[in-house]
Amino acid sequence: MRLTGRRESNNVDDRRGMGMGTKAGIGGIGGIILIALITFLSGGDMGDVVNNVLQQELQGPTEVQTGGQQHQFSAEEEKLANFSKQILAGTEDVWTEQFQLHGMRYQYPTLVLYTGAVQTACGDGSAAMGPFYCSADQRLYLDLSFFSGMRKDLGLKAKGDLDFAYAYVIAHEVGHHVEYLRGILGECHAKMARVNKEEANKLSVKLELLADYYAGCWAHYDNEKYQSLTDGDIEEAIDCAEKIGDNYLQKKARGYAMPETFTHGTSEQRMYWLKKGIETGDWNTTTFSPSDLD
Numbered sequence: 001m002r003l004t005g006r007r008e009s010n011n012v013d014d015r016r017g018m019g020m021g022t023k024a025g026i027g028g029i030g031g032i033i034l035i036a037l038i039t040f041l042s043g044g045d046m047g048d049v050v051n052n053v054l055q056q057e058l059q060g061p062t063e064v065q066t067g068g069q070q071h072q073f074s075a076e077e078e079k080l081a082n083f084s085k086q087i088l089a090g091t092e093d094v095w096t097e098q099f100q101l102h103g104m105r106y107q108y109p110t111l112v113l114y115t116g117a118v119q120t121a122c123g124d125g126s127a128a129m130g131p132f133y134c135s136a137d138q139r140l141y142l143d144l145s146f147f148s149g150m151r152k153d154l155g156l157k158a159k160g161d162l163d164f165a166y167a168y169v170i171a172h173e174v175g176h177h178v179e180y181l182r183g184i185l186g187e188c189h190a191k192m193a194r195v196n197k198e199e200a201n202k203l204s205v206k207l208e209l210l211a212d213y214y215a216g217c218w219a220h221y222d223n224e225k226y227q228s229l230t231d232g233d234i235e236e237a238i239d240c241a242e243k244i245g246d247n248y249l250q251k252k253a254r255g256y257a258m259p260e261t262f263t264h265g266t267s268e269q270r271m272y273w274l275k276k277g278i279e280t281g282d283w284n285t286t287t288f289s290p291s292d293l294d
């Protein structure tokens with residue numbers, strides 16, 4: 001991506017190295033429900049949440065030490081923090097303009113950068129859950145170590161920087177915020193509470209694919225305004241979308257996929273909607289509207 005000279009967003013709450021302020025334990029069945037609820041509320045991404053909590057239970061409650069000592073950030077981490085603020089600023093510019101064009105007002109979400117564990121209005125969050133959005137406080141939560149994990153664990157094809165794949169992750173969470181502002185997230189969560197698990201999973205997939213689509217629409221307009229995309233960027237994000245598809249992750253983790261447990265969509269679906277968003281930018285039409293959630 002070409003980001004030289006781009007502004008950084010001020011809507012960032014930098015809590016890196018601060019811990020949670022108190023010793024916090026996640027464990028027991030309550031922990032599972034709580035964590036599952038956060039994921040449910042937020043569309044938390046890419047973490048195999050239940051597995052993670054079960055693992056934590058086997059190891060006993062996780063203790064998060066009180067912050068206090070100064071945390072030193074590496075140059076690499078500072079670069080990622082600045083990058084994230086630039087991408088967030090890009091989403092603010094694009095969505096403000098797009099909402100205005102359609103007679104709506106965009107409200108900025110806040111990006112919370114944290115290390116390890118964090119308190120949110122949706123409950124306690126942890127880095128193992130991956131980046132997530134909490135609609136109760138309209139905040140996006142991101143532990144920057146997620147990006148090095150992506151590079152290490154996803155086996156992405158790109159050998160150079162993965163900036164646009166990272167931007168896609170942030171824009172996807174902003175996509176959930178756009179869903180929230182449009183009333184889609186609330187409507188969908190209300191429906192999810194009334195139906196069985198399998199039906200709820202299907203609705204979750206729709207929310208996730210819509211967030212992918214909105215991420216693509218953001219990239220479409222960001223590139224139109226700032227010529228931000230460079231050669232290989234789109235392929236890099238599409239490759240990422242493929243490798244975070246439910247079928248791909250499940251096959252990798254246990255050798256087979258269980259479609260009824262999918263919550264984020266298949267590789268094909270994720271690639272399709274991201275690409276369609278990038279190509280069309282057509283976010284406010286009936287291509288993928290709230291009525292599709294029925």
Ligand SMILES: [Zn+2]
Nearest residue numbers: 043045208211
């Ligand atoms: Zn999501």
